[in-house]
Amino acid sequence: MDTSVVVALIAGAVSAVGWMVNHVLTDRRDRVRQRTEASLKHVERQLEELYGPMAFLIYEARRTYQDLLDTLKRDYVFIKGKPLPEQELKTWLFWAEKAFLPRNEQIKELLTSKTHLIEGTRFPDSYVAFLDHQNSWSIQHKRWKEEGVEYSWHSKINWPVDFEREVIETFEFLKAKHATLLGKLTQSK
Numbered sequence: 001m002d003t004s005v006v007v008a009l010i011a012g013a014v015s016a017v018g019w020m021v022n023h024v025l026t027d028r029r030d031r032v033r034q035r036t037e038a039s040l041k042h043v044e045r046q047l048e049e050l051y052g053p054m055a056f057l058i059y060e061a062r063r064t065y066q067d068l069l070d071t072l073k074r075d076y077v078f079i080k081g082k083p084l085p086e087q088e089l090k091t092w093l094f095w096a097e098k099a100f101l102p103r104n105e106q107i108k109e110l111l112t113s114k115t116h117l118i119e120g121t122r123f124p125d126s127y128v129a130f131l132d133h134q135n136s137w138s139i140q141h142k143r144w145k146e147e148g149v150e151y152s153w154h155s156k157i158n159w160p161v162d163f164e165r166e167v168i169e170t171f172e173f174l175k176a177k178h179a180t181l182l183g184k185l186t187q188s189k
Helices: 003-072 086-113 125-147 161-187
Strands: none
Touching (some): 003 161, 086 125, 125 161
């Protein structure tokens, strides 16, 4: 066989193998990029539509509650078995109706309408505790407003501190994940 034919065959084979390797690597890189872009889009929706708004509402609630405590000039609102004095009850009801109950309803609406954006494979127990807290308080308060049936002026279920903590931790986790995914996309360009 002629040497030039052998050289041409080898060159052709090397070119074909090179093209195939390049095609496989490019295809793989494109699939990784598409997965990264899809993950980034989902994380952005989680932050924009659920965890960002919930974190904001929780931070706002913390400040509002501290303002209430400052107004009452103490570190608590209720003492078990002891009713609030009339003026303090008025102050509490103002805060409850103008801040706490409406804000809790906003959080509940976010959870209800954006369940597909909740991080993880299950609905966290602390989220259920929050819903129980809000539903218990809300229905008792509505009954008092509409039927005059007095109640303890707060939910039968304490504010779930774990809920607050988990929402903030998940928000921070998603912010970090968002930055990582953006970094991966920037590096792959």
